[in-house]
Amino acid sequence: MTGAEPTPPLLAAHALVRSHLSGSTLIPAVRGISLRIDRGEFVAVTGPSGAGKSTLLHLLGGLLRPDEGELRLDGRRVDRLREAAWARLRRRHYGIVFQSGNLLSDFSVADNIELTALLAGMSGRTARERRQELLEDLALAHKATAGPGELSGGERQRVALARALVNRPQLLLADEPTGNLDSRSTRDVLALLSRYHQQGTTIVLVTHDARAASTADRVVSLFDGRIADDARVEEPPDAWSSANGVRDVIDFGG
Amino acid sequence: MRHQLLALLARQPAYGYELKQGLEQTFGAAYPQPNIGQIYVTLSRLEKSGLIRGTEVTQEGRPDKKVYEITEKGTEELAGWFEAPTEGPRVRDEFFMKLILAEGTDLADQLTLINNQRRHCLNTMRGLNKLAATERGNRTSLLLIEGAVLHLQADLDWLERCQEELT
Ligand SMILES: Nc1ncnc2c1ncn2[C@@H]1O[C@H](COP(=O)(O)OP(=O)(O)OP(=O)(O)O)[C@@H](O)[C@H]1O
Ligand SMILES: [Mg+2]
Numbered sequence: 341m342t343g344a345e346p347t348p349p350l351l352a353a354h355a356l357v358r359s360h361l362s363g364s365t366l367i368p369a370v371r372g373i374s375l376r377i378d379r380g381e382f383v384a385v386t387g388p389s390g391a392g393k394s395t396l397l398h399l400l401g402g403l404l405r406p407d408e409g410e411l412r413l414d415g416r417r418v419d420r421l422r423e424a425a426w427a428r429l430r431r432r433h434y435g436i437v438f439q440s441g442n443l444l445s446d447f448s449v450a451d452n453i454e455l456t457a458l459l460a461g462m463s464g465r466t467a468r469e470r471r472q473e474l475l476e477d478l479a480l481a482h483k484a485t486a487g488p489g490e491l492s493g494g495e496r497q498r499v500a501l502a503r504a505l506v507n508r509p510q511l512l513l514a515d516e517p518t519g520n521l522d523s524r525s526t527r528d529v530l531a532l533l534s535r536y537h538q539q540g541t542t543i544v545l546v547t548h549d550a551r552a553a554s555t556a557d558r559v560v561s562l563f564d565g566r567i568a569d570d571a572r573v574e575e576p577p578d579a580w581s582s583a584n585g586v587r588d589v590i591d592f593g594g
Numbered sequence: 595m596r597h598q599l600l601a602l603l604a605r606q607p608a609y610g611y612e613l614k615q616g617l618e619q620t621f622g623a624a625y626p627q628p629n630i631g632q633i634y635v636t637l638s639r640l641e642k643s644g645l646i647r648g649t650e651v652t653q654e655g656r657p658d659k660k661v662y663e664i665t666e667k668g669t670e671e672l673a674g675w676f677e678a679p680t681e682g683p684r685v686r687d688e689f690f691m692k693l694i695l696a697e698g699t700d701l702a703d704q705l706t707l708i709n710n711q712r713r714h715c716l717n718t719m720r721g722l723n724k725l726a727a728t729e730r731g732n733r734t735s736l737l738l739i740e741g742a743v744l745h746l747q748a749d750l751d752w753l754e755r756c757q758e759e760l761t
Contacts, residue, residue: 387754388754388757388758523740527726549747550715550716550719550743550746550747550750551719551722551723551743551747553716553719554716554717554719554720554723555720555723559712559713559716561709561712563757563761568705568709568757568761569709569712569713571709571713571716573713573716573717573720574717574720575720575724576717576718576720576721576724576725577721581725581728
């Protein structure tokens with residue numbers, strides 16, 4: 341603990357650098373990113389393909405170690421922790437949705453969600469309740485007994501999200517959770533994320549989808565492994581009300 | 595065309611025909627080129643509004659011609675144009691003008707322009723989200739909103755492309 345900062349941010353990255361080895365060449369993916377995420381924030385990370393979004397998210401979740409730089413969780417230095425310690429941290433504090441939609445292929449949708457909760461030490465009954473609630477929130481109840489192989493891409497992603505949320509994590513890291521979703525499922529997922537955010541979950545959401553990004557309170561734009569912009573999303577002015585006629589408001593906004 | 599001419603004059607003072615060449619070099623075949631008459635009409639309006647100043651230069655054996663320079667008021671006007679987020683039906687055209695013309699003036703840089711425009715789009719998107727929530731159940735409104743959402747998404751994707759190519 342440093343005396344200078346009474347409440348450290350939930351996550352503080354300082355000058356993170358990370359390259360990937362591809363054959364014999366090093367590909368720089370994150371080239372010096374400093375980022376501070378306070379408890380309760382909802383941050384979207386956007387940027388073109390290859391900008392380093394997934395790499396950054398993996399660094400923040402301890403799934404990759406930085407080549408250089410520091411990462412602090414709750415003020416505590418974590419970038420040098422061993423895998424076992426990271427695994428413990430993640431189980432206790434993190435929910436993570438990977439871009440690939442990580443599911444256990446030999447288990448049903450329901451078990452995929454429930455097992456995650458049981459592994460984190462939740463009682464059988466609570467785990468079942470939470471699983472059911474999430475299946476309904478994400479319009480997946482009819483797929484409860486299906487295996488991952490029987491799901492569409494968008495359904496897999498929603499199950500992965502349910503797995504990440506079932507423990508009510510302090511921090512949710514989600515990589516393109518709406519990537520394969522149609523408009524209505526996107527709306528469901530965003531509504532769910534907003535609800536968890538309102539209940540205090542800190543969220544880092546990697547997304548290409550502007551609707552998803554604008555649901556966050558803050559948007560970090562990555563470009564070529566660096567932060568090109570970091571801005572708050574502003575609440576629309578009062579003129580933005582349907583009382584003024586939807587058509588006119590939209591015109592006003594371009 | 596006012597802002598295009600102001601932006602060229604922000605780089606350096608120029609004669610009317612040099613401005614015509616400047617526009618041709620900057621935009622090539624991408625935009626229809628104004629003829630010299632249109633340029634002189636615009637210049638004289640800009641001069642009347644005090645945004646530029648023309649000085650007669652005497653030439654031996656030929657009629658005098660005017661060299662134009664941007665005034666302080668003109669610089670302010672131009673800086674305001676760069677700074678304001680672009681919106682309205684011709685948003686892409688106008689934003690693109692800013693992006694291309696920013697080069698060579700000290701008034702704006704391309705990354706800042708892109709960032710500001712992205713912020714503007716995201717804020718607008720936030721407004722559309724909110725509007726969609728209040729219009730739930732009204733199919734006509736929702737379709738209209740959806741159309742605006744898709745447009746904005748396209749604008750943002752295009753901004754990303756501009757960033758990849760220009761910065
Ligand atoms: N495992 C890996 N091995 C080699 N190179 C990698 C690996 N993972 C990522 N890269 C490279 O690192 C750079 C950043 O990749 P990253 O996956 O972080 O991008 P991204 O922003 O998530 O892109 P996308 O939007 O396509 O998911 C890219 O050039 C990519 O090719
Ligand atoms: Mg990625």
